[in-house]
Amino acid sequence: METKTLNAHLPLPLAEKLDALADAMDVPRDSIVTDAIASWIEREERQRIFTLRSLSSNSIIVVEHHRVIDWADSLCADRIRTL
Numbered sequence: 001m002e003t004k005t006l007n008a009h010l011p012l013p014l015a016e017k018l019d020a021l022a023d024a025m026d027v028p029r030d031s032i033v034t035d036a037i038a039s040w041i042e043r044e045e046r047q048r049i050f051t052l053r054s055l056s057s058n059s060i061i062v063v064e065h066h067r068v069i070d071w072a073d074s075l076c077a078d079r080i081r082t083l
Helices: 012-025 029-056 065-082
Strands: none
Touching: 012 029
16 A cells, blocks of 8 residues: 655654553554544544534424523533633
8 A cells, every 4th residue: 555654743742652652562653643543534534424414314403592592601601610
């Protein structure tokens, strides 16, 4: 299979964890990164398909405006309490 070299700037702590894991598992970093990217792409593709199917379905959910406002206000209230 043909390959392409990509460069990525990783935060130092993440790069150190990658190096440690690769050493501990005796696996090349390239393999770990390739598997991680493949998993991410697969997850994003599944999410996209799910979203498109949901949008194309005939079931429409209507939420009253005041309920949306109440929900949004509750998110702000929860965030303020955690600060």
